[in-house]
Amino acid sequence: MANSKFENVYISSNCNQCPNALHWGNNNLICYASCNSVCIYDPEFGSGGKVVQSLAKHTALVNSVRWLKGSDVPFENEIVSGSADGDVIVWTLNDGKFSHNILKGHNSNIAIVDGMYRQEERMGATVVSGSMEGNVKIWYRPTCSDAFVLRQTLDFGYNICISMRIYTLDLLSNHIILAVSLDDSSIRLFLEDDTSQELNLKPAAKLKGHEDWICGLDFTRDGGDLLLASSSQDNFIRIWRMTRQEKSALNSSAVNMKTSKWNFKIYVESILIGHEGWVYSVSWNPINNTLLSASWDKTMVIWEFDKEHNLWLDNIRVGEVGGNTLGFFGGVFGPDGDTIIGYGYHGAFHMWKNDGVDWNPMVTVGGHFRQVVDLAWDPKGSYLFSVSSDQTCRIHAPWPTEKSPITWHEIGRPQVHGYDMNSIAVFSKYKYASASEEKVIRTFAAPSNFIDNYIRICKVDNDHHIVADNTTAKGASVPSLGLSNKAVFTSDNNAQSQVKNSKEIYPEESYFTALDLDEPPTEETLLQNTLWPEIRKLYGHGYEVYGLSASSDGKYLASACKSTTQEHAAVLLWDTADWKQIQKLISHTLTVTQMCFSPDSQRILTVSRDRRWSIFEKNEEEKFVLAATTNKATGIHTRVIWCCAWTHDSCFFVTGSRDGKLAIWTKNPDKAIENVLGQYQSASSHLSLPKDSVTAVATAPCLISGQFLFAVGLESGNIHFYKWTIENLWQLVLDLSESIAHHLTVKKIQFRPVLGQTGKKKDDNDILQVATCSADYSLKIFNLFIKNL
Structure with a gap:
């Protein structure tokens, strides 16, 4: 940083609201789609992770992202992304910087992309992309120094490609198998023609069984067999086993898939029933053959095969509890197999890590999922407010830890509204006003529970005396059909113990519980337990x-x-x-x-x-x-x-x-x-x-x-x-x-109204921080090095 003029301190942005918008590579980096860009998220940075970079070349919403994978490539350095602009982009990491290669050929919205390296060629790769125009295109690059060339187009007529996954048929031949799910609730399998010198995929089989759209597909290897997991909007998951047999060993009771040398028997090994909503994604554990499913019923389930009873059982179930949420769009395992991450309807991330006994929630990054229209520092520059057309106001602050670099996180969500937000004005550290698509101005004051948690999380001096008195609310809650944050006082919490069900006082979606936090809150806590009470409505405007x-x-x-x-x-x-x-x-x-x-x-x-x-x-x-x-x-x-x-x-x-x-x-x-x-x-x-x-x-x-x-x-x-x-x-x-x-x-x-870095007690008058927000759903904070400007 000696000669640098700036550094990026914080990128806050949620995931796009669509399936297949997140992938975790063996390099331990997560790529996810955010508006028209691809964000790179390092979960191991500091104590809470950090979005380290955003890649912007698409001109419309990014719908699908994947790291290019291969069994002989230990650490991926390429991402493929597909967007509503019809472009497929391959991003290549070299010397810490991403270059891009735009693949043009589609005339419609790209719904799904995938890619893999070929074992026999050094960094040769195949990329597949499916669009809403009813076709899948196969792109091929012989070596890393070559450009991708369109090799084949699979046309499905009026059928739309919903999901897709590419894999190697077996370790010996390195031939490709491609699974494509269509809007007729079927899975089409394609095999690479092993008699051709050129890359050419031929129809091999059609799998039926699901009764609604198949939103998730994933392959893994089980000994010499292939396992294909498929998840559907019929709420079921099917596991298909593909077993290699001699060419002559045909099985009339199963689906048969042929190559020039082998015959593969395909049958349903199990139907997993456990979700009560659409199952949007399935992901195999890279370490063992456990399966992660993410559903619209607000849960993610880890399925494990019980050899004793010869059954697949739901071993672990995690998810969202309470709040105005609509379930998960996707979930994946980390490369260690002991960490999972999912993202919900509002694009928020949820991460759990296995400590050997339990799966514990972890601190993640996050942000808005619509245009960020306004922001404001508090007068002392202690933290940052932002408002968005996603109808929320959020507070961003640094989380200092003793042994790790400072990472920024959302520490509060004072307002979850019913109208798109337009503006914010901050009067003091613990008081602000906001405006939305309504004629009313609403003013808010920080509750004591937020102040206590802020002091512990951000490790700042106790300034509770600024607002603390007998009238200070403990927290806030929102009625089911209301827009106003109602104050919750200590006496209200005490009264809860006198009723059989505390939800008799507060509806399920708005129930407040005072929590003592030492680290940034999870999404569920942000939604329900960090609201600020509304202190006054101001009327006077006609529009x-x-x-x-x-x-x-x-x-x-x-x-x-x-x-x-x-x-x-x-x-x-x-x-x-x-x-x-x-x-x-x-x-x-x-x-x-x-x-x-x-x-x-x-x-x-x-x-x-x-x-x-x-x-x-x-x-x-x-x-x-x-x-x-x-x-x-x-x-x-x-x-x-x-x-x-x-x-x-x-x-x-x-x-x-x-x-x-x-x-x-x-x-x-x-x-x-x-x-x-x-x-x-x-x-x-x-x-x-x-x-x-x-x-x-x-x-x-x-x-x-x-x-x-x-x-x-x-x-x-x-x-x-x-x-x-x-x-x-x-x-x-x-x-x-x-x-x-x-x-x-x-x-x-x-x-920032004062010089220095937020979160560092030592004054540094050589650094000036600036916060920016945009219609691209993101909020960013930069350090400017004054001596180099």
Whole structure:
């Protein structure tokens, strides 16, 4: 890191909501699909794991990812991914960096991909991809230095490929067997033609038995036999055994599959009944032939063959308990065979590890599963809030441990709402307001149970006295059909012991239990036991609230709603002491897209879809009055202004627009008031990025080498960092491309309000942290090394 300008500290993003979107390689790295990207998750990093990289080249949702596997390749270094854009991409890891090879041939959504290495050739590989247009394509690469070439297309007419798995028929011949499940509830088997010099797959058998779509397939070897596990939406799992026989030994009672030398008898060894919902995936243990199944009934089951009774039994059952969840999309074994990971409907990860006696839940990574639309540091930079169109507000914080590097995790989910979230404003460490697709603003305060757990997990000084009193809630719960987080007090918990069933007080989905945690909570705990109680609802807007902003002193809250008229485009100002509306600031005629208080809390800057900005200044009567605005004659921007920000000294402010311009403004007390600008004027020439739109901007909390530092987020997902002074103007010092920053629109950027790294008690004034969020479902935190900028 000696000469590096930055490092990625945290990537927060959940898995896509589809089967086959996660795979765990023998290299102990997990790849999973997240929006249009592939994320690389190292579960062994630090004490809680870390998403170390995101790979972005797809232009639509990634539906399937797999590590290329092979018995003679101990550690995989290639991933194949398929997307709704119709592209298949092979990612190759060399010297710590991934290169990509795009395979074009499909004209429709890619549903499933798989790939494997060939034993006889050095890094030669075969990749298969199935699309919604009813075909499977086979791609082949003779050696690692060659490109993949389309060798064959298997056409199924009007049948759609649901799942697929490729494997070697036996260790001696190295010939390929391909299993494809179609929407007619059948499995088609294809064998490599062993009489041909070229790769060619021929139909070999058709397996029937399931009564609904087959969503999961997986092969393993049992001695000289092959086992194929299939899981279906009929709630059943079937295990098919393929036994090799002499060519002449045909069996009329079983399905026969032939090669030029051998005949394979295929029969159902067992039907596993134990799930009460669709079974989306099956995965064999790489160490022993136990089978993991993941189902829509909120459980994952490990099945083991009992030799004494000659039966497959459900040996271990784990899963989600409570909360608003809908079960599992998939689950896989780790390379050690003693760890399993699954992901649910909301993309959240669940990991369990076997200690020899029990399977214990483990700390995992996670994040939002829809656009992350806003974020905010608490005033001291202790942790980070984020809100998303997945209808949740989440808190992210570092987890320091003595012997391992710091890892970031979600430590709280204060709000699980029923509307898509739009904005958040943080007043203090333990108090915030949020807005969603409704006319109401909701304010929240931290319960004592969250504060206790935060102090233990993050190992910070006890500041419980800031909010602790007799009225502080222990936690919060949400009624089954409600949207408001209701406070739960200690007396409520004591009353539970007086009833036979504690659920008589709280419905199953919202039941709160106070927990003492020493490590980041699991998904089930986050859903139910980290909610913050709602303290006040604020009414006043006529349409859905679009944006919020809090003053740096925490005394004021500004809010704006969606609007097409001047009446509803007014900014409402609230006093946070009593939550009363104290002013209505009128200037704009269309939706105010962002508001920003100056750091000294004396001015409010607003920008709008009407292509104007406005400044409201506090007068002697403690009222905010319109001091300046722009119009067509005085403005610089020609398109909607998306973002704005003040410099740390309250002397300058910047505005960013869809026209790709970033303008900087200042107040000149000596300027005569000649027009609507008042005493405000442009501070220098504007920055122009004509090929992109400026969607987010932030300023550093201090001067960097005597200059202002600006972070500029773009619609493309790129983030640029510029230094600026009146003398030196705009100097690009750092450019984060889509592979590092984001691959869709940057929604918000905010620097940590103080220098140094969150979670480290030792001050480090050479590091500045910046948080970013995007429409690509991700939130990221970067360390900027000030000396190298």
